[in-house]
Amino acid sequence: MKNVILSLFAISLVSCSSASIKTVETNKLYEVLSQESYGGASIRFFEILSLPEEIKMLQQDENLKNKISPTDIQKSNFIILNMGEKASGGYSIGIDNVVETEKNIVVTVKENVPATGSMVTQALTNPFCVVKINSKKEIIIK
Numbered sequence: 254m255k256n257v258i259l260s261l262f263a264i265s266l267v268s269c270s271s272a273s274i275k276t277v278e279t280n281k282l283y284e285v286l287s288q289e290s291y292g293g294a295s296i297r298f299f300e301i302l303s304l305p306e307e308i309k310m311l312q313q314d315e316n317l318k319n320k321i322s323p324t325d326i327q328k329s330n331f332i333i334l335n336m337g338e339k340a341s342g343g344y345s346i347g348i349d350n351v352v353e354t355e356k357n358i359v360v361t362v363k364e365n366v367p368a369t370g371s372m373v374t375q376a377l378t379n380p381f382c383v384v385k386i387n388s389k390k391e392i393i394i395k
Contacts, residue, residue, distance in 0.1 A: 282358070283351045286320045286331075286383045290342060293381025297337035299362065301392050303330045317383060325385060330392055334362055334382040342374030343367025347382050357391040360384075 302308050308326045312318045321331075336346040349363035367373045386392060 282353055282387055283348060283360075284385045284387070285348065286385055287316055288345065288347055288382045290345065290378045290380050293337075293379035294335040295338040295379060296335070298335050299394050300333045300335075301330060301394070302333065303389065303392075307331075311383070321385070328387070328389065330358075330386045330389060332360065332382075332384045332386060332392065332394070334384070336364060336380040339378045339380065341367065342376060342378055343371060344378055344380045345382075346380045348384055351386070353388065353390070357393050358386055358388055359393045359395065360386070361395045 302311065305326050308321065308329075308331055311331060312321050334346045334348075336344055343365075344367065345365045347363050347365075348360060350361040352359045352361075
């Protein structure tokens with residue numbers, strides 16, 4: 254009886270061995286650093302920053318300086334999306350999708366507008382978004 258219990262115990266130990274789970278660090282292709290309703294430009298434009306001098310200018314912004322590392326300057330590109338001046342709240346701009354191909358990064362921009370008749374703030378807004386792309390490949394904006 255002892256041998257049977259001991260054998261069952263040994264079998265259960267072997268069969269219940271813990272599986273090794275490998276943690277794979279996923280390298281996100283992009284990161285939204287800032288997305289605001291106020292503070293953008295008065296005209297609609299999208300700008301890609303890839304040169305170190307351009308990216309260092311972003312670090313002068315109080316909200317962005319701690320979000321951009323020296324490594325990011327060498328390994329990442331940045332996009333500034335400006336929706337332009339809007340007559341009310343309820344507008345926003347951001348990223349809908351980012352796809353990496355062999356040669357480039359394709360970024361699809363999403364612009365949100367308030368629904369007709371919805372309650373929105375009655376103030377001038379300038380929605381904008383700053384995005385870090387974790388690649389130095391050419392960027393195509395759609």
